[in-house]
Amino acid sequence: MEFAELIKTPRADNVVLHRPFHPAVEGTLCLTGHHLIFSSRRQDNAEELWLLHSNIDSIEKRFVGSLGTIVIKCKDLRIIQLDIPGMEECLNIASSIEALSTLDSVTLMYPFFYRPMFEVLEDGWSSFLLEQEFELLSSVTNEWRLSCVNKEFSVCPSYPPVVIVPKCVDDEALRKVAVFRHGGRFPVLSYYHKKNGMAMMRSSQPLTGTNGRRCKEDEKLINATLRSGRRGFVIDTRPLNVAQQARAKGGGFEQEVHYPQWRRIHKYIERFNILQESFIKLVEACNDQSHNMDRWLSKLEASNWLTHIKELLTAACLAAQCIDREGASVLVHGSEGTDSTLQVTSLAQIILDPRCRTIRGFEALVVREWLQAGHPFQQRCAQSAYSNSKQKWEAPVFLLFLECVWQIHRQFPCSFEFNEQFLILLFEHSYASQFGTFLGNNENERAKLKLPQKTMSLWSWVNRPEELRRFQNPLYEANSLVIWPSVAPQSLQLWEGVFLRWNRPSKFLEEAEEERFNIIKYNKELQAKVNALRRQLAEMETDEEAQEEP
């Protein structure tokens, strides 16, 4: 297919661009296969806006006489308005944008066409291999092994080719367990707590069905993580009645007769469509122009967004508590084990593991616990909060995770190597990107699409020193401790950096950020200077003494 066929009017002049908190600008609008480009022709202040078509969530058009207006709502929640003279041009442009922003073939997406303008220092596609992770693990324990049982994606289509499992369980047993778990997602290691040797595993629900099927290998597998005489906790992210209902459909939960050493805790985390609705309501509330204070708070409340945040954080704290405080191993799962399960396991690691609070460690966490673990990014992030089409797979699952990280970050502003911008970047790129990282729903699909060969990895770009600089938190001081956030309502705030990003003046806050940065930079420069002088003085003084002595 040629993109040109979809572009009936590639260019329009005298277009006026309106954005909140910016004066209107007149300029030229161009459409290309993947971008909407607006450039103002004013000599003094040339400005260009490049917008990926895949970032466009919805488009509205209306006419006043022959002046057409297009309102473009983006997946990063920005809203822009373009006034286009000429009804035909406007209609053409609107329909082109609509077609180009809803291409259904992945291979037509921009990452397949994007050619980087930077030198690749390190290929992000191979930056975070599970093998490296395992090497680190083997230096502290020999209870685990790498298994290639899923080499061909034949045991579990949504798992990566290699996984970490207890050493005493062989591949044959894993195959049996996979049959007993929804979607073949048998329990695998998610996190090993070095401090006390406790493990966090994740899986999908067991397929016990109504007649209480059991699987000896499954029991053996998860029991292998227990110390003798100690108990473990199964954190089920569904409420009990949902877990019960799941049995009718062949699913279920670990029954205590068969898992006597495990105690089950149901910690309800909301799923799919409920989250998507909540997301849509919240964004509506944030874009509401009314002056009434009351309506803002009740709309915020009615969106339930912060309730989801609170529940998710609470569940993650509980998992972390079981591991660190109770000294117990934990197995986390919901139904499929691809959404709430990953939210809980990854947030628990943020709390427990200082490494996950570094830039590199956080990237590794996202790769390990989201991309490789088979969170269906393509399904979940196909549409954002403005989309009219009601497809049932969209859900801001990853965004919720990022916001929880932000909430913890806000409470421990000096314990993270990355800043808020880094989290916002990941939010943006999970919805629309020039990089292939978030394409596909799992490693299997990514391999089939040959993404590592055909597209650039986000990590290749972001880990370049000049880019990294923008995402560093100047206040960072390595904190080797477990960080326990507060989950009280008073401690949780709306993530303004994402939800109010386009509807509030950001100048003063940015200035404050810059000021913080400068204070620390100046301090570090002074330190360097003082140290250099000290050294120089010491040298001169020893020289002098040496001269004196003979």
Place this chain on the structure above:
Amino acid sequence: VENVRLLDRLSSRRAVVGTLYLTATHVIFVENGSETRKETWVLHSQISSIEKQATTATGCPLLIRCKNFQVIQLVIPQERDCHDVYISLIRLARPVKYEELYCFSFNPKLDKEEREQGWKLVDLNEEYNRMGVPNNYWQISDVNRDYGVCDSYPTEVYVPKSATAHIIVGSSKFRSRRRFPALSYYCKGNNASICRSSQPLSGFSARCLEDEQMLQAIRKANPGSDFIYVVDTRPKLNAMANRAAGKGYENEDNYSNIKFQFIGIENIHVMRNSLQKMLEVCELKSPSMSDFLWGLENSGWLKHIKAIMDAGIFIAKAVAEEGVSVLVHCSDGWDRTAQVCSVASLLLDPYYRTMKGFMVLIEKDWVSFGHKFNHRYGNLDGDPKEISPVIDQFIECVWQLMEQFPCAFEFNERFLIHIQHHIYSCQFGNFLCNSQKERRELKIKERTYSLWAHLWKNRADYLNPLYRSDHSQTQGTLHPQITPCNFLYKFWSGMYNRFEKGLHPRQSVTDYLMAVKEETQQLEEELEVLQERLANLQKSQSGDNKVKSKQQDQSKQIGLYTSNNSLANTPQEYSHDLKSFPSRSPSQGDEEDSALILTQDNLKSSDPDLSANSDQESGVEDLSCRSPSGGGCLPSEDSGKDSDEAVFLAG
């Protein structure tokens, strides 16, 4: 009283046993056992209510709520003791004479001269001169020399030059409590001014020539503009109701060249109830997100804060952008008027956003113009209907602005919190009484100390590290966003949940940056010393006279970072009650609430009264899970039993 238990509000399982002392000025709780013997000190004047609850098996609970939003729950073993404590506290918390207040016994060990110096720190004459008056348009009037015209006004007030004593006195007779229009803020740049007064006694039709002349004089004092705004900060309905009582508002027809404007801010009773409702929300034990947001919304508190801000923004805009003078009043002109004038001044003039300037602002718009501190903050036993968080709201407005303009203020949040604390503490004489007249009669300046001097002495603690006097945010008028702006107003947990340290960010960016800046300063000094020595050394090596450098100074270590960071991270020790761990019946659908509590001394303070509560329990963290509270479910706490039974029952 011995063997008293002090309960933790967020987790009933955590309680400490200790001894309760009542002194003439404080309630003191000293913890038993532990080596540090943590102490909690509460000033009697901070106590806003004491509640004796039903006796339980463990003892008699006593709930003390404080005006600085601390809530203390005690359990006293003997009912008799509890009753005695209760009765004593009721008496002690409600003094009837000024002499009983703490400031008359508080002695910070300063000599007479230092005390006098302290009172001179904030000088309003100097302030009016700074604004640029007296000048061609404004002069000081001595008409109120002996409080003869208005007993709640200061002796020295600025009025338009063309307003004669006759006009002033005439106007004062037409104004509630004789609070005639007087200058609050003068804008040097364009001659526009903010004046304040009380409502006119206009009733349905009365008018007063002198009052009309007075407003005319105010307009004339600003030659650049041909009208003035008269802003009535009451809701229109309230103002109209006042007409029936012979009061009311200005009729535009009677006054030449005024533009009349209502900006509805609710009265003190509405505000008192609103705060009460919000505090109830703050006191909820493990509230859900919805409980909290609904409660906050229903309290209406943030709506009221926004109304005050809106009025201030309107006035600042009129003065700065339109160059029009504004006369502000409400009913008596000492509550809403003070709020609005001071918010507008703060927006207009960067000086008021400095530490010293902020003290001056409170002294000018609140203390000197007769804001009734004693009545509003219940220092002496009085009518509970007079109590209202008027200045608390102003302080919160400042905080909301600080959130929006992080570099614009020289002081930090702690400064605001400590001022709020001392408005109620009566430890310093500044906020005693209801007017300047009363304070002079009590000889406050001779008998008590000034808070401003105390804060100024410790100013290093109150600095905003992001403030730079040459920063663009510190220049000129602040322009807060007007629309849409609802979400800009946030709940201030640093104030209203001030004593629940566990709810606050565990690491303070402000403290961190302050430490970095302090270190930077030391580095700058060291750098200078080193450079000098280097120069000397070079000289001595080229020439032959040897200057032996002092070796000892060298060893100064740069260790601030680590110490600062360890402070931020201390509270990782974490106690946990295993019984409370989720051993719950699987059929219970309600959420497990783990409130993670962690206390940390992040309130750096030089004030023993303020830090007494915060330096305890550093390093204790608690994750308490609420025990199951399911209704109607079979308890299957016995974990050995297979819970599938319960599953069926529930299903």
